[in-house]
Amino acid sequence: MASSIRVRATAGAETTEVQALMQHPMDSGFVKNAKGELIPAHHIETVQFETGGKVVFTALWGPAVSKDPFIKFSFKGGKKGDDLKITWVDNKGATDTTTAKIM
Amino acid sequence: MRIITSIIVGAALLLTVAVAQAAETAETFNAAYAKAEAANKKAGELRNQWTTTVAALKGAKKAADEGNFDAATNLAKRAEALANASIAQTEREVKLWPDAVVR
């Protein structure tokens, strides 16, 4: 089964730029279905990016982030060929992780 | 003699109107609903039913189920008017569309 995380990390002279797309319903818990019942909250709570044994980025997400969230950021450091590990955990305790090589 | 006739006719008319406004019944509702349904069916054959017609029919049924035949009949009459308008729209548009074609 394909991972729910797509990631691309590109190392520049001093910083590495990371883009990631995650597949997740990100239900806020405030939306009602066709029958008028509330769709329970089901969204990612934390996302963590690690490389070289260090966490370089942590995101704390909640109901305001939309479905299939996309994130783009840069961090200082990072070398071509290094591993970048991404993990998300959602409010139901489910988790997914993937590792990609920095290009 | 004429004046008395007029008064009697007038009173009779008032009485009819008063009776009509006082109580729509299941029978009068059913008749109005059947007419509306028939018109909407014709609109369906012309492949141009309006969503608002369908909503009015639904509302009419719901009001009738709750025993509110005045409201139900009003909605059924509105549904019939909407359905007839959608039929008229198709009959008109079937002739007018060529004028809109980009030349």
Add this chain to the structure above:
Amino acid sequence: MMRGLALLMALAMLAGTQIARAEVTASTPENDFKAFRNFFTNKFPKVPLNDFVNGPYSMDEGLRKQWIAKEDFPPYDFALDHGKELFEKPFKNGKTFADCFPNKGIGIRQNYPYFDDKTNEVITLELAVNQCLEKNGEKPYNYMKDDMAAVTAYMAFTSRGKPFDIKIPKDNPKAVEAYEKGKQYFYQRRGQLNFSCASCHIQAPGERIRAEVLAPALGILNAMPIYRSEWGGMGTISRRFTSCNSQVRGVPLEPQAPEYRNLEYYLSYMANGLPVSGPGSRP
């Protein structure tokens, strides 16, 4: 003598006018195509021809910038991967989609819809996908989203860049009739709001309807199926046609109704020569 001359001249003028009028109003798909194309290139002289397939992004610079930023990691990525899996997975009888389509189903999107002269109807890609499933004893997909969107996304992707090549066999009057019916559907007003497709996509491309920027009708199907932010997911041509109907307060027809297939035939023919850009993403 003078009267005779005047009569002759009047007759000649009349004849001349009638001939001219016949030429101007001769309605053929080819003439329609030219008029349609010229309408958009004249209205938007700065838009490169192939850019029209990008819909609202060809009309609004701000939207375009956001779109380009997103295309690095397009939201249809997941559906595309899923579509490839579905496309390659064998049916219970061992066959695959490749057995139903020319060229094994790869790089053929630009030929759809086509007119089937055995059944005398327009065959769209979505219809063909479900016909393939049914022929092989599988359950057909819901036309609007999910698996249908995923499979058609993959098939569109294998044709990216290829110019639309829709054929209207001139020797088959039923094909021309289907085309003409599609054209009628496009221009005929419907729904309580009394809009036709042309009301938005011919009269007002680049303008806004509420918060949305309207796409030009030229090439409007080239990016299908799309991941639409408004839908929070993928949608097919069937989904777009039915939702456009309900948006003008018209009860949608059934997905892949003959009217919709004829409409797709007309719009796709109008886009001949323009590249397949699907799958796409839209606001």
